Amino acid sequence: MGIKLVAIDIDGTLINSKHEITVKTKEVIAEAKAQGIKIVIATGRPYPGVVKILKELNLEEQGDYVITYNGSLVQETDTQKAIASHGLSHDDFIEIEAMSRSLGVNLHTIDSEKIYTANQHISPYTIHEASLVNMPLYYRSVDQMTDDIEVVKMMMVADPEFLDTAIAKVPTWFTDKYSVSKSMPFYYEVLNKQANKGLALIELAEYLNIPIAETMAIGDNENDLEMIEAAGKGVAMANAVSKLKAVADLETFSNDEDGVAEAIKKYVLK
Template sequence: MSIKLIAIDIDGTLLTSNHQLTEEVKATLKKAEEKGVKIVLCTGRPLTGVQDLIAELDLYSENDYVITYNGALIQKTKSQEIISQVGLTHDDYIAIDGLARKLNVHFHTETEKFMYTSNRDISRYTVLESHLVDMPLKFRTPEEITPDLNIMKMMMVDDPEILDAAITKIPQEFYNKYTIVKSTPYFLEFLNKKVDKGAAVKQLAEQLGLEAREVMALGDNENDLPMIEYAGLGIAMGNATENIKNAASFITASNDAHGVAVAIEKFVLN
């Protein structure tokens, strides 16, 4: 099997638990690039939350790509030319914000430039997300969220036990209409039904003339499942959820033990 594209999740996969990129992983990715393998970061984060990593990994050539918002946006890293963008509507906002209020969980909305919350008692997880992805946070009432906003995704955020209890009460009609995926124990993400990481990696691979068997995907959480299932070689991190491990072709070391480097050394560089 000759791997020509490696799609890598960021949090819990590429980065350690302390959100660091190890020298071991960085060096291995460089070797894979030098071998002609395309490295594509594939994350739930917005572009603002990956630019430092793109720079550190030197993924700024004319033909480098990044997948953000769990697949809602595919673009070139250097020119930021958009390859694909699939967001949500103002009507979607009204419906999902209303559901969050009914379930009594915190909630925020992300566009390409800003995060918006209508919670006066702003969740610490919203603040965490804003800091992690370097995106300014604004308070707006639901009435102030206007139809002109280009919404990429929405998130219910709360303590895991509160969020898990709320998830059991989400009506099936929402699952029918949206892609709903847990990206961490305290984040539940709502996306356009056409959007997931697997669909985005597939679209990019096909645009580049590649088949699934030429793609490796590495991930740790539920939002990574579609790309793990799509890729010819799906790799679960040692710290991955059981669903990811069960779907994967191989389980590598954890993110704190350079698991990305271990997998690439084994399947790409040997």
């Protein structure tokens, strides 16, 4: 029983500390695709933030898929048709925004095309996100965020130590209602309860009639936990956080040592 689908996180996993995909990793991914194995990018980034990578890896053809917004959206890459979609309502937005203010952290809201923030003093982490994912950033007061805006996910942002202190104060009812995870030391993501990379992987595998036992997932951070647990083989990068290593089946080299390429070569290629 071989691996038929490999889901790969981007930041800290696919790309190295120079934000590059190495030649070796590109070659191994190309070889896997040539053997008929589905290579699926699974990221917290929105679609605009992954287009360049999909093109670089030749994953824009018919039959290619991508998991974006930490599992809120599963799409065909050639048409961008949604296979599965789990967003947030306007009431959710109001509730999450109020929670961020009570915790004293900044917040930004993302739809399919734009990033919005109601913080007049815009966080440098919000600016970093807009630059990273190639999306325009707009200031909008809470009352300007009308219910026709289709929110996909929201992100609480702050300096890591302050954010960790704030997260510790988040009430249980909130984490029961929403899917929450840290994607970076300064990002705490809030999504629909049905949205995480693990559920997205299961949805895509079912859509493609691939047994979940014949999937592999590779990641490094807390927002990869459910994906690593769901996959038939869950692989943690050497640079992964301890929580992820604790649930992974296997460990590979770091993102600066072609860890993704090594994992695919060892466990996937025929």
